Amino acid sequence: MTHDFDRLWDRYHTGSRKWAQYGPQVLPLWLADMDFAVAPAIVQALGERLQHPxxxxxxxxxxxxxxxxxxxxxxxxxxxxxxxxxxxxxxxxxxxxxxxxxxxxxxxxxxxxxxxxxxxxxxxxxxxxxxxxxxxxxxxxxxxxxxxxxxxxxxxxxxxxxxxxxxxxxxxxxxxxxxxxxxxxxxxxxxxxxxxxxxxxxxxxxxxxxxxxxxxxxxxxxxxxxxxxxxxxxxxxxxxxxxxxxxxxxxxxxxxxxxxxxxxxxxxxxxxxxAGDWLQQANAYLQGNRDFLVAQLARCFPGIHLHSPQGTFLAWLDCRALELGNPQQFFLQQAKVALSDGRDFGPAGAGFVRLNFGCPRALLAEGLDRLQASLQGR
Ligand SMILES: Cc1ncc(COP(=O)(O)O)c(C=O)c1O
Incomplete structure (x- = not known):
């Protein structure tokens, strides 16, 4: 890979809605944007355009x-x-x-x-x-x-x-x-x-x-x-x-x-x-995240079920077997991980959360560790 998708960026104080919403204690895996730098070709094109003020x-x-x-x-x-x-x-x-x-x-x-x-x-x-x-x-x-x-x-x-x-x-x-x-x-x-x-x-x-x-x-x-x-x-x-x-x-x-x-x-x-080459590498990295997520869930989270995502950077997690009441609130408060509340996606989403895996793998691993610890602490 020539693009560094593992790099951790500090997005606080950049006006990022995803990172501003819950504050520094919480790892945000909710809103649908990714924590990756955009393709260099895009940065360069924007820079060149700004030369014409x-x-x-x-x-x-x-x-x-x-x-x-x-x-x-x-x-x-x-x-x-x-x-x-x-x-x-x-x-x-x-x-x-x-x-x-x-x-x-x-x-x-x-x-x-x-x-x-x-x-x-x-x-x-x-x-x-x-x-x-x-x-x-x-x-x-x-x-x-x-x-x-x-x-x-x-x-x-x-x-x-x-x-x-x-x-x-x-x-x-x-x-x-x-x-x-x-x-x-x-x-x-x-x-x-x-x-x-x-x-x-x-x-x-x-x-x-x-x-x-x-x-x-x-x-x-x-x-x-x-x-x-x-x-x-x-x-x-x-x-x-x-x-x-x-x-x-x-x-x-x-x-x-x-x-x-x-x-x-x-x-x-x-x-x-x-930016075709960047996209190809981003997809390969996201597919790796998807595989990591699916494997970790199968290994460490017997109460969470999902259909392996075929595209997007979003995973729809069925947490109903965990009987957490409101899993989004449980994970926010106990694990300090922000996920999207399944009920926002219609009434059938009760008991589900959506996880955004469009982030460096280290952040995804950290999020899953936090979720696991919160469930062990019950
Ligand atoms: C399926 C879908 N449609 C639309 C949007 C929002 O699109 P826009 O920001 O271009 O209005 C999103 C953002 O998450 C989405 O997932």
Whole structure:
């Protein structure tokens, strides 16, 4: 490895939300950013941009559009046009723009559970009703439940790859979701922010790449923010291949979603065009963390169960057998480790916590040691 993912960085007093929230006694393994330095190519591009000391309102340059068109072709075998891209200050605002512009108030919005909190709460901001579609215990999608949830709904809000399960959907699973959306005339909003963090040689499939029938009803939301660890730059993009859908999506920008962060655009260009080797090494390091986590849990934590993450840097830990009441609070208070509360991901998350393993292995080991000691002390 030429990049040092083991290096421990002091993120206190840098405005890091993850590290500021609980103070110095607590090891933060919760919020979804990573404790790794970003790729040198990104730092260099930002430095070079700052040599030109004007930072006015910005637009994506053609070079960035072409870089993203190329990335979609190379990474996912997906052909898009430069004009399909809409730049945004985040995936979450993109979800809201899509719901506001494309889905009627009162409509049902199908969301698999557990799920990233904003996917569950966003429909409510636009007077729509989330229709919860639970994953099966093995992480699969039940066809009968899929059929009944999509019947009569207005939209499907997908997380692909999935937060918090770390699930990389198989093509057949995506086909089943796509077919249900086509059959029931649903808009499909596909949050693919975790697309480039993949283990064991997996490939990401954008659901819109499955064919024109599904592409014409899909808003795909992506960003370099997770894979390249630049979430604080608040820059993302939508890919909308149907011109009429794109025009309606853009109309919902008014008064809500302004232009995009000038430095975020520069970093996004550098990420996709120049930081491929860094990403490859980050994925290898994260896969090592995933393996370490899975092995340690199997060896030392008989009361905690998980499905080994296939992508993302997130692990969904089933702590129900430990009977801790509220495991997030227990681990925060007794182990001084901050995890995400499973209940934030929907009611089915009670008894679960989400652990972020996007950190130097020494921190992950320290976190697991603390968790183990807290359980021994019961
Ligand atoms: C699935 C998913 N979607 C969206 C977001 C937030 O994206 P953004 O910061 O671009 O709004 C996150 C962040 O954790 C996420 O995990």
């Amino acid at each position: 004007l930072l006015g309102y910005s637009v994506a340059q053609d070079e960035l559009r072409q870089t993203l068109v190329r990335h979609m072709a190379q990474a996912y075998d997906w052909t898009i046009d430069a004009q399909d891209l809409v730049f945004l200050p985040g995936v979450e605002p993109g979800i809201s723009m899509a719901l506001k512009g494309l889905v009627a108030p009162g409509a049902g919005v199908v969301v698999q559970t557990p799920n990233h909190q904003p996917l569950l709460s966003s429909p409510g901001y636009w007077q729509q009703t989330p229709v919860q579609l639970p994953f099966e215990a093995d992480g699969s999608v039940d066809p009968a439940r899929l059929a009944s949830a999509t019947r009569g709904a207005g939209a499907f809000l997908l997380s692909n790859p999935h937060n918090p399960l770390g699930k990389v959907f198989e093509r057949a699973e995506l086909h089943a979701i796509a077919d249900a959306c086509v059959a029931n005339d649903l808009v499909l909003i596909s949050d693919e922010i975790h697309a480039d963090i993949l283990f064991d040689g997996r490939r990401h499939t954008p659901i819109a790449a499955l064919g024109p029938q599904i592409a014409r009803r899909t808003v795909t939301l992506m960003s370099a923010s997770k894979a390249y660890n630049i979430a604080g730059l608040k820059t993302a993009f939508a890919i909308i291949q149907d011109p009429e859908l794109r025009q309606r999506f853009n109309a919902s920008r008014q008064g809500m979603v302004d232009s995009v962060n000038v430095l975020g655009l520069v970093a996004t260009q550098a990420a996709y065009a120049q």
